[in-house]
Amino acid sequence: MSATIAGLARSGPGAFGRFARGAGRFARQQPLGTLGLLVILLMAAAALGADLVSPYDPEAADFAAMLAPPSPDHILGTDSFGRDILTRLLFGARTALTIGLASSFLGCAAGGLLGLTAAYWGGRVDMLLQQLVDIILAFPIIVLALVVVALVGRNTVAGIDLNLIAAIAVPIVPRAERVIRAAALGVRAMPYIDAARAGGYGDGYIILRHMAPNVMAPFLVLLSAYVAQAILLEASLSFLGLGVTEPKPAWGLMLSGDSANFYQEAPWMILFPGLAISLAVFAFNLFGDSLRDWLDPKFRT
């Protein structure tokens, strides 16, 4: 997405009109995908403006307001530390989107590069890589992420756990590799690749400038689909106490630990964070599905 926008900025004034027309067509042909996109944009706005919208601190305890039910003061109630749930949800959107987007991008980019390389070289390189990918695919996604997160520990920079992002990206890599390789095999067979080779261009240059742009469509679809997976995964890991840790606000974390002790006294503690996770995953799935249909009519069923 950002690559497209950067490309538009370079190509001058006519490009914006093209982009707007394309967006308009997407909105008409894919109403559900547009709905997903709107939810995503709304979440992004909430994440960015969390400080402006909410009068409360997401991390500071307020023991005067412990387990308060929803009221005009605390619209979605408070948790066992007296923290405002809505505030923590808004700041949690920041966590979910940052980690979701970053790990999906990291995983898809690494997997995509591997897939392109495998398709470009073919032969023994390709065979070895596919065997390795097959082996890694035998691990369930969450199992792999759990092992990596436990192995590498934490590495927090500017409030974001970089190792958590890497751990979520790892299981995405072989899955993205598969898809991009399949798409890139078709591109590899194109005459212009052989022409570029005959022209004496370097392998890296051909892979990045001639092959990569031609697998952009499946890449974008993968990217949005795996943001949904990554958000789910982050929530699961945080729920298990292996992802984002207290007092940082994260949706999965809000469901873990204490909240289970207050099932009956404070059901709002478990209701709203789960809704937030579901809505986010729902929106990205919806958008990803529509993007796939829109970019490649062959997939339509």
Next chain:
Amino acid sequence: MLSFIIRRIALMVPTLLGVAVLTFFLLRVVPGDVVEVKLRSDGASVTQATVQAERVRLGLDRPLVNQFGSWMGGLVTGDLGTSMWTGRPVSQEIGVRLSLTLQVAVMAAIIAVVIAVPLGTLSALFRDTWLDYAVRIFTIAGLAVPSFWLGMLIVLSLLTVFHWSPPVTYTPFWRDPVQNMSQLIWPALAVGYRYAAVVARMVRSSVLEVLREDYIRTARAKGVWESHVVVRHAMRNAMLPAVTVVGLEFAFLIGGLVVTEQVFNLNGIGRLFVEAVTRSDFVLVQALIMFLALVFVVTNLVVDLLYGVLDPRVRPGA
């Protein structure tokens, strides 16, 4: 047929060996091991000598290749080693928890298939009607709702309506089947919803594809009853991709139980895995990973064999 099965089983060996090598060495490239985690958790100050002695006792001082060799030797002879944390045999740790997890997984699979096949088929037959939209919303939601949260909602509603909470210990099936089922149906539902959603989506798109085939038009043209066309001609042919998804998702279901078991207080494989990982109990972690990989390759084998049963064209030797 037999030679096909033997060849398929032989092909499982390199995959499992790859998983073993990868797991073993990945677990050991990072600094820090179970000895430190274990001794630190006692809170007492530990001398370097104690750490070293414990390492020697667990065989951690030997070269990695040696350790790998004895692990492999053990695997071949059916000895999975001893948990570095509890000191109990790994096979025993897994054994006492296996039946619980497998039962929930099988129940979830049954729930999923029973819900997904009719829903997916109906959705395809009544394409673009309110029924189709309802099923599609139901299935898209199934992909979005985290199963552990669904589990929490189930517990919450059972608690509110029936004052039921997850039992501390679960009744084994052989002691009281009814009680056992009434306890395990809830976690099975929680993980089964997503499973059902994935399968239903596959059934829908594959029935839609089959309905476009010429033989469906032929069958209708020669006056075959519509119910016959749907069940005998369309569904039977549409089941192949569905079977693949059921198989693939089953292997991943056990992974998904990792999180959901916590919600229901289930002392199963998933919980054991989380404990083993957080304690750096590598012997247990690698055994569990091998177990999951084994489930994965075996379900793949079963799917391949089912192909032959469902579709004469891919029957080996035919």
